[in-house]
Amino acid sequence: MAIFFQGCQFNCRFCHNPETINMCIHCTDCVKTCPVKALSVVDKKVVWNKDICVNCDTCIKTCTHNSSPKITYMSTDQVLEEIKKVRPYIEGITLSGGECTIQKDFIIELFPKVKALGLTTLLDSNGSLDFEQNKEILEYCDGVMLDVKAVNKDFSDWLIRYPNEVILKNLEYLLSINKLYEVRTIIFPDKDDNNKETVSYVSNIIKDKCFYKIIRYRQFGVREDERQVLGDYTTDEEYALRYVELAHSLGASKAYII
Amino acid sequence: MSEALNIVKDTTLTYKQQLLALARLGESTDDETIKFSDEYKKAKAEGALCDLNEGKLTYRPRYICPDYDLLFEKGCDFLELNPPKDLLEAINVLEIFYSHVPSVTAYPVYLGDLDRLLEPFVIKEDREYAKKVLKLFLLHIDKVLTDSFVHAVIGPKDSVTGRLLLELTEEMQLAIPNLTLKYDPELTSDDFALACVKCMLKTAKPSFANHRMFVKEWGERYAIASCYNGLLQAGGGFTLPRLKLFECSLNAKDPEDFINNELPKYIDLQLEYMDKKIKFCVEESAFFKSNFLVTEGFVKLENFTGMFGLVGLAECVNHLLHIEDNKKGFGMNKEATELGLRIMDAIEKRVSEHVAPYCDATNHRYRLHAQVGIDSDGMEDSPGTRIPIFAEPTILEQLQVNEKFHPYFPTGTGDIFKFEETYEKTPEAILPIIKGSLNNGLRYFSGYLESCDVVRVTGYLVKKSEIEKLNQKKQSLNNVTIFGKGAQDGGHALDRRIQKQNDISAG
Numbered sequence: 001m002a003i004f005f006q007g008c009q010f011n012c013r014f015c016h017n018p019e020t021i022n023m024c025i026h027c028t029d030c031v032k033t034c035p036v037k038a039l040s041v042v043d044k045k046v047v048w049n050k051d052i053c054v055n056c057d058t059c060i061k062t063c064t065h066n067s068s069p070k071i072t073y074m075s076t077d078q079v080l081e082e083i084k085k086v087r088p089y090i091e092g093i094t095l096s097g098g099e100c101t102i103q104k105d106f107i108i109e110l111f112p113k114v115k116a117l118g119l120t121t122l123l124d125s126n127g128s129l130d131f132e133q134n135k136e137i138l139e140y141c142d143g144v145m146l147d148v149k150a151v152n153k154d155f156s157d158w159l160i161r162y163p164n165e166v167i168l169k170n171l172e173y174l175l176s177i178n179k180l181y182e183v184r185t186i187i188f189p190d191k192d193d194n195n196k197e198t199v200s201y202v203s204n205i206i207k208d209k210c211f212y213k214i215i216r217y218r219q220f221g222v223r224e225d226e227r228q229v230l231g232d233y234t235t236d237e238e239y240a241l242r243y244v245e246l247a248h249s250l251g252a253s254k255a256y257i258i
Numbered sequence: 259m260s261e262a263l264n265i266v267k268d269t270t271l272t273y274k275q276q277l278l279a280l281a282r283l284g285e286s287t288d289d290e291t292i293k294f295s296d297e298y299k300k301a302k303a304e305g306a307l308c309d310l311n312e313g314k315l316t317y318r319p320r321y322i323c324p325d326y327d328l329l330f331e332k333g334c335d336f337l338e339l340n341p342p343k344d345l346l347e348a349i350n351v352l353e354i355f356y357s358h359v360p361s362v363t364a365y366p367v368y369l370g371d372l373d374r375l376l377e378p379f380v381i382k383e384d385r386e387y388a389k390k391v392l393k394l395f396l397l398h399i400d401k402v403l404t405d406s407f408v409h410a411v412i413g414p415k416d417s418v419t420g421r422l423l424l425e426l427t428e429e430m431q432l433a434i435p436n437l438t439l440k441y442d443p444e445l446t447s448d449d450f451a452l453a454c455v456k457c458m459l460k461t462a463k464p465s466f467a468n469h470r471m472f473v474k475e476w477g478e479r480y481a482i483a484s485c486y487n488g489l490l491q492a493g494g495g496f497t498l499p500r501l502k503l504f505e506c507s508l509n510a511k512d513p514e515d516f517i518n519n520e521l522p523k524y525i526d527l528q529l530e531y532m533d534k535k536i537k538f539c540v541e542e543s544a545f546f547k548s549n550f551l552v553t554e555g556f557v558k559l560e561n562f563t564g565m566f567g568l569v570g571l572a573e574c575v576n577h578l579l580h581i582e583d584n585k586k587g588f589g590m591n592k593e594a595t596e597l598g599l600r601i602m603d604a605i606e607k608r609v610s611e612h613v614a615p616y617c618d619a620t621n622h623r624y625r626l627h628a629q630v631g632i633d634s635d636g637m638e639d640s641p642g643t644r645i646p647i648f649a650e651p652t653i654l655e656q657l658q659v660n661e662k663f664h665p666y667f668p669t670g671t672g673d674i675f676k677f678e679e680t681y682e683k684t685p686e687a688i689l690p691i692i693k694g695s696l697n698n699g700l701r702y703f704s705g706y707l708e709s710c711d712v713v714r715v716t717g718y719l720v721k722k723s724e725i726e727k728l729n730q731k732k733q734s735l736n737n738v739t740i741f742g743k744g745a746q747d748g749g750h751a752l753d754r755r756i757q758k759q760n761d762i763s764a765g
Contacts, residue, residue, distance in 0.1 A: 086654050088694035258683050 001086055001093045002124075003079065006071045008099040009128055011161045012149065014186060014230055016221035020098040021066040030059035030069050039069055048072070076110040083114060092120025092142070101129035104137050111140035122181055126160075127167035131174060143181030144174050151201040155194045171202070175209060182211035187240040189217060189231045199243045203252035212247055212255035216240045272733050274404065278364055285313030291542070292534050298527045306505040306524055309531065310362075310498060310567075310632065316539040318360040318549075320565075323481035324556040325492035326370035329355055336550035345379035345388060349395045356403060359551070361484075363737065365403045368483035368491075369410040369435055373420035380419045389422050393430070396423075400432040406718040406738035407484040413440040414469050416450035424457045424464075431461060433712050433719040433736055438482040438702075442469035443693055455685040455692070459677060462706035462714045468664075468696045475668040485630045485717025486702045487670040490619055493561020495669065496536045499528055500567030500629040503574035503601070504639050513578045513597055517604050525608045532564045532624060536615050560618035565669040566609050567629035570639030571598050572646050584649035589659045598643065602666050628663070628671030630717035631751075633744025641716050642671050650755040657695040664701035672702030674714050677757045682707055708756050715742045715751045722752070 008021050015021065026046050031039040038053040039046055046069045059069050074082075083093060093114055095107060100123060111121050123137075124145045131138060138144075148171055149164075150156035156164040174180035183202050187195050199214070206212060216235040219227055240257055247255035265271065265279045292314065301307045312320065329351065333340045337358065342348035352370070359366035380388045399408065412420045427437065439446070439454045446469075454464050465486065472480045472488050479491045489495050506524045510516035540546050540559065551557045575598045576587035588594040606626060614624045628642025640646045643663040650656055653675055660673050681688060692703050704714050711721050720742035724734040728743050745751040 088698055089654055089657070089691040090694070091690045 001083060001090045003093060003095050003100075005095065005097040005100040005103055006068070007102050008097055008126065009102065009162060010099070010126055011066075013159055013161075013226040014188070014217055014222055015226075016218065018066045018221075018223055019060045019063060019068040024067045024069055024071070025065055027065065029064070030062045033058050033062045076106060076113060079110060080113050080117075083117065083119070087117060087119070090119065092122060094122040094124055094145070096124035097126075099126050099128060101125050101134075101137065104129060104134060107141075108136050108139075111137075115140045127170045128162065129170075130166050131170050131179075138177070138179055141179065143179050144170075145182045145184065146170060146174060146180060147184050148198060148202050149186060150194060151198045152194060155197075171205060175206060180206070180210045182213055184213040184215055185243075186215045186217050187235050187243050189233065189235045189239070195243055196246065199246050200250060203247040203250035203255065207251040208253040210254065212252045214240055214244050214247065214255055214257045216257070270728060270731055270733055272404075272735060275733075275737055278737065281364070282311070282313065285315055285317070286311065287314060289314050291315065292538050294534065295527070295530060297523075298530055301524060301527050304505060306502055306508075307528055307531070308500050308502055310500065310629075312362060312497060312499070312535070315543070316497070316535055317543045318362075318545045319494050319496045319539060319562055320362040320498050321367050321483050321487060321489055321495040322359055322361055322551065322557055323368040323483050323489050323491050323494045324355070324359055324366075324370075324551060326352070326355075326375055328492070328556055330375060334550070334556075335554060342379070345376070345383050345391050348376055348379045349391055353395070353398055353402075356399075360545075360549075361407075363405050363407050363484075365405040365408050365737075367407050367409055367487075368481045368489075368494075369399070369408060371411045371413075371440070371481075372423060373412045373417045374415075377417045377419045380417075380422065385418070385422070388418070389426065392419070392422050393426050396426055396430060396432065396435075400430075400434045401735070403434060404735050404737055406433050406436060406720060406736060408434050409436040409438065409483050409485075411438050411440060411482050412464060413438075413450075413454075414442045414445040416447050420450065421453065424453050427461050427463060428457050431712055431721075433721050433724070433738075436485070436719055437463040437465070438467050438486070439464040440469040440472070440482070441466045441692070441696065443697075445469070448689065451692075452685060452689055455688050458705055459682055459685060459688075459707045460710065461712045462704070462710055462719055463712070465672065465702060465704040465714075466692050466696065468701050471665070471696075471699075471701055472668075482670075485670065486672040486704075487565070487627065488625075488668050489563070490561040492556065492558050493563070493619060494557060495565045496539055496562050496616070497532055498565040498567050498627060498629065499531050499535075500569050500627075501525070501528055501605075502570050502639050503568055504570040504577060507574040507577050510578060513600075516574075516578055517601060521601065521604060522608055525605060528566065529609070529612050529614075529624070532566065533615055536564055536617075540616055559616060563617045563620040563669070564614055564624040565627040566605075566624040567627040568605065568643075569629050569631055569635065569641055571601065571643040571663075572640045572649075573638055574601065584646045587649070589645035589656070590649065590651060595659060595662070599662060602643070602663065606666055625669040626667045627669040628667045630672075631745065631749065633741040634748065635745075636748040637750070642667070644673055647750050647754050653691065653757045657691070657700060658698075661695060661699040665699050667701065670702070672704055672717060673700075674716075674754065675703070675705040675757050676754050677705055677707050679707060679709055681757070713752060715745045716749070718742075 007023050028041055036052055036054050038049045048069045114121050120142045122143050123141055127146050150159045185198050218234045219232050244255050244257050265276055339351050342351045356366045361367045467482055481489050481491045483489055501524055507516055510520045546552050546559055572588035575594050579594055581587040588598055610623055614622050631641040664671050706713055711723055712719055718738050720739050724739040725743045727734050
C-alpha cells in the first residue's frame, strides 16, 4: 500500500505530478471550477468531499500554485485504520509523496505501529533529509527508495532546483547501514553527459548491493513550459538500455529499466 | 426464412460452426418426451428461468471431465490406444482422446491437470525439445478444439511442464485453452505463483483457483472445467440451468415476500427441471449406457452432479430495495449486501433440502453455481453474484464483497479484474492481493492488463482482434468469439473498471 504525502522542497523540471509540490494556500480558485461541487469553503479553507468527487482533476488543472485540494489531514491512528482495512492483501507499506520525510515526526510515530501489524515499511524519498542526523526515522524502517536525479552540481541545481550534497551523502550512508532498498535515476533524451555521469557515479557506489531502477523520462503530467525544455516525448527504450548496460559494466548488476 | 436456412446462408460462420448450429437446432426440436409442468413453462416464458439452450433431448451430460490418469495408465480399448511411453505418444494419445470427449459445446471442457500428467514425460526430454512438442500440442488445441470453454489446469506445484506451458502461453497469445492454476500458498511456491501472475497480466490466464477450498469440498480429484466450474474428475456436471434473479424478483411485493414466496417457487421449478433432465440423460439417452467413456470407466455415473445456477443477484437486490443507481446498491451498501446474503442463505438451504436423483458424489444434492452470463443477458442480470459493470468499487472493496459470496458456489464462481498498464512492471503487488483474498474466502480470481489482446469476457477468453473480425463481418475460428461480441455489445463486459495503482499500491 502506498501512502502519499503532500509537499516537496524540490521543484523538479520533470515532475509528473507537480500538484504534490506545495501545500494548498486556500485561494479557492478550484472551488469555483469544480464541476460536481465536491469542493467548498469552510472557515476560509478549501474542503474536499471525497464521496462526491469524480476525479476529473479539474481542480488540479485550475491550480496555479502546484498544489491540490484533494488531500486529507490524518492522525497516525487514522492512517493505521486505513492500513488495517487492507492488511490481508498487502505485505507492506511505502510512504511516498511529495516528500514524506518533511513530516518525519509523523513517520517516527507511524512506523512502529505498522511494524506491529507484521508489515514491511519503506520510504520513497528525494533524499533531502540527512538520515545520519535523523536515525530515529530509520529505526522501524526496512529500507529507503532513493532518487538520485543528478550528480553534477550545476545540472542538479538546474534540474531539481535544490542542492544535492545531502542526497549524495545519503546514498553512501544508507548503503553503509544496509537500509538502501533501491536507487532510481531518470534518463533524459539528449543529455548524454549528465545521464552518463549520474549512472556511473551511482553504479560505482552501489555495485550489486541494491536494486538500481533506470527510469525513462516520460512527458506525461509534466508542466507545459518544462516539456518545452526537456522534450515532449518519452526517452527511447533502446537509448535508456545503454545506461542499464553501463551500470552492469560497472558492477551494478541489479540495474534494470522500467 | 427458416432458422436452418439462416444458418446455411450465414457467411460469418465457419463450416464447423454451421454444423454445430444445425445440430443445436435439431436438439431443440418440439419433442415433448420430457414433460415439464405448466408452471415451469410459464416461468421460463417470463424469463425468470433459463435453460441455457441445453436442448430438449439431452444426449450427453453438459460437462464431462474424463479420468486422464486412467487413460495414461491403461490406454483406451475403443480408440485402440496404448498407454504412452514418451512425450510424443502422450501428446498424441491426448489429442486423439480429446476429439472424442463430448460436452454441451461439442468440445472437451476439461483437458486434465496437464503439468501433473505430462511431467514424467517432459523431464525425460531436453527442455527445448519438450517445449517444441508442447508448442505443437497447444497449437493443435487452439486450431482444432476451437472453443474457449476448453479448459486446462496446472498446479498447485511448480514443475518444468508448468513453466513451459506458461512460457508458451505468453509467447503464443492464444485464447484457447482456458487455463487455471490450482493455487495453495503452502504447495505453490511464490516464484511459480508470480510467474503465473505475469502470464495472467499478458494473456488473461491462468486464473487462480482456491485449491484448499475446492479440496475441502471435492477431495483432491477435482477438475476446473469450462469457465471456472468445480466438478469431479472421472465425472462432471449433468446440467446447468439458472435462476434469473432479477426477473424472479419482479412480482415480489418486498424482500420478505420475495424470500418467503416468490423465490421458493422458482427454486422448486428449477429443481423440477434438473430432476427431469438428469433422469432422462441417465435413463433414456445412450450416453451412460454405451459411450466408451462410461463403459471403460473414464467417467463414472456416481461422480456426476447437477449444477444449480443463478445470475443477477445484484440487480435482484437493488430492485427489491428500490435502488436505482447501481453505485449505491449491492456490494456498495451494507443493507443491500446483507439482503444478498439472506437470499443466498435461502437458496442454499432450499436446494440442500432437495434430494437429487443420482448425484452420489455430492450426497444426492445439487451444488450451486454462479453462472457467468450469456451474451444476450445485457445489463439486466450481472453474472452470478458480481457487482454490475460500471458500479465496481476498488479491487479490495470488490474482493471483500466476493469473499462473502464465493463460498456458496462449489461448482464455480469467480470475478475478473482489469489492471492498468503499470502493473506489468509490478506483478509482485498483485500476488499478495490474490493470496490474501483466497485466504479470506475468495474462490477464483482472474485478471488481465487493459492492453491485452486475449481478454477474459465474463469467464471465457477471446481475442479482441477476433471480435474485430466479427465486427467487420468476417469469420472467427473460435466458436466463442461471437459470445464475446454479444457480451461486449450488450453487457459491456470488456469495460469493467480498470484497477489503477492509486487504488491499491502494495509495497
